[in-house]
Amino acid sequence: AKDLYCTRAVCDPMKDRDQCCDRVESCAAMTTCDRSQSLVPDLNGWCRDRACDQILDQDICCVPAAFCDGMQCVPGYVLKLNAHEIQCPQSICFPEGDRDLCCEQQGICSDLPYSSADCPVGKWF
Numbered sequence: 001a002k003d004l005y006c007t008r009a010v011c012d013p014m015k016d017r018d019q020c021c022d023r024v025e026s027c028a029a030m031t032t033c034d035r036s037q038s039l040v041p042d043l044n045g046w047c048r049d050r051a052c053d054q055i056l057d058q059d060i061c062c063v064p065a066a067f068c069d070g071m072q073c074v075p076g077y078v079l080k081l082n083a084h085e086i087q088c089p090q091s092i093c094f095p096e097g098d099r100d101l102c103c104e105q106q107g108i109c110s111d112l113p114y115s116s117a118d119c120p121v122g123k124w125f
């Protein structure tokens with residue numbers, strides 16, 4: 001805060017709080033997470049200071065990679081049966097970016113060898 005200035009000549013603790021609190025860097029800037037241990041930067045996390053310290057911030061910024069079973073697939077796709085075993089490359093699985101890793105295209109009913117006669121009463125195929 002020593003490089004930041006209040007809005008007036010005399011600082012007001014209530015009015016100048018947001019002015020005097022500088023934003024810290026996102027954990028996404030971390031490059032030293034141990035990927036061999038499946039640790040990746042926490043995309044929702046924040047470093048301790050304006051810039052991430054690649055060593056000191058590892059404990060708060062490096063988290064396990066997310067698993068696919070925590071993601072919702074885009075329409076027309078469903079999670080793979082082994083989604084609980086598949087890790088995404090980030091701390092969050094992204095429905096668009098990780099679709100092919102985590103999901104598979106839903107089957108289409110018209111591929112089944114059925115006709116309306118095969119359906120229960122009140123249903124149509």
